[in-house]
Amino acid sequence: xxxxxxxxxxxxxxxxxxxxxxxxxxxxxxxxxxxxxxxxxxxxxxxxxxxxxxxxxxxxxxxxxxxxxxxxxxxxxxxxxxxxxxxxxxxxxxxxxxxxxxxxxxxxxxxx
Amino acid sequence: xxxxxxxxxxxxxxxxxxxxxxxxxxxxxxxxxxxxxxxxxxxxxxxxxxxxxxxxxxxxxxxxxxxxxxxxxxxxxxxxxxxxxxxxxxxxxxxxxxxxxxxxxxxxxxx
Numbered sequence: 001x002x003x004x005x006x007x008x009x010x011x012x013x014x015x016x017x018x019x020x021x022x023x024x025x026x027x028x029x030x031x032x033x034x035x036x037x038x039x040x041x042x043x044x045x046x047x048x049x050x051x052x053x054x055x056x057x058x059x060x061x062x063x064x065x066x067x068x069x070x071x072x073x074x075x076x077x078x079x080x081x082x083x084x085x086x087x088x089x090x091x092x093x094x095x096x097x098x099x100x101x102x103x104x105x106x107x108x109x110x111x112x
Numbered sequence: 113x114x115x116x117x118x119x120x121x122x123x124x125x126x127x128x129x130x131x132x133x134x135x136x137x138x139x140x141x142x143x144x145x146x147x148x149x150x151x152x153x154x155x156x157x158x159x160x161x162x163x164x165x166x167x168x169x170x171x172x173x174x175x176x177x178x179x180x181x182x183x184x185x186x187x188x189x190x191x192x193x194x195x196x197x198x199x200x201x202x203x204x205x206x207x208x209x210x211x212x213x214x215x216x217x218x219x220x221x222x223x
Contacts, residue, residue, distance in 0.1 A: 035213075040121065040215060042198065043213040045210060045212075048210055058210075090156065094209060099161065099209075100146055100202070101148075101156075101158075102158075103155050103157070104155065106155065
């Protein structure tokens with residue numbers, strides 16, 4: 001089980017609270033990504049980062065924030081502004097020279 | 113804009129039957145296509161990519177640029193093939209690389 005580690009596996013949050021999901025990779029990949037996976041919706045891109053200290057919004061960035069201070073780490077914060085945060089969150093990394101992604105095992109966030 | 117369409121949400125076949133999971137894409141540049149698979153309680157993993165033209169677990173997929181399709185096929189389905197399958201489209205690389213995923217097809221192979 002190497003490559004990308006997401007933690008925790010399960011996370012519960014009260015409404016109105018921010019929560020941060022961790023994603024760490026030891027693949028020496030420059031690019032990292034956050035997707036949200038909902039039944040019947042597939043994977044939708046939240047944020048991505050091609051290089052340290054730089055990131056771009058994906059298709060559904062509202063209510064989320066990220067940082068990329070280190071190559072290995074790309075944490076995602078789900079803020080209280082996210083209207084429907086309960087979902088399965090997937091982190092991925094990529095070596096653009098090779099294409100394709102390596103995925104983490106995901107974090108299931110539930111708002112209670 | 114990049115778009116991937118998987119027209120079937122659910123697909124059910126019997127063991128030993130042929131299976132085809134459809135994928136169509138829309139992209140103005142040179143497409144890079146992938147199939148990912150997610151078995152129950154496991155992480156998403158790469159099944160195959162069009163560039164390598166290899167066969168993994170008996171699955172093949174051919175890029176048809178004329179029909180903008182990348183259908184996944186297997187001549188004889190096995191029960192262990194039951195999983196969620198996602199087709200994905202990569203942009204042309206460079207400094208803004210990202211994948212766009214279809215909504216997925218849940219394949220069930222019945223005994």
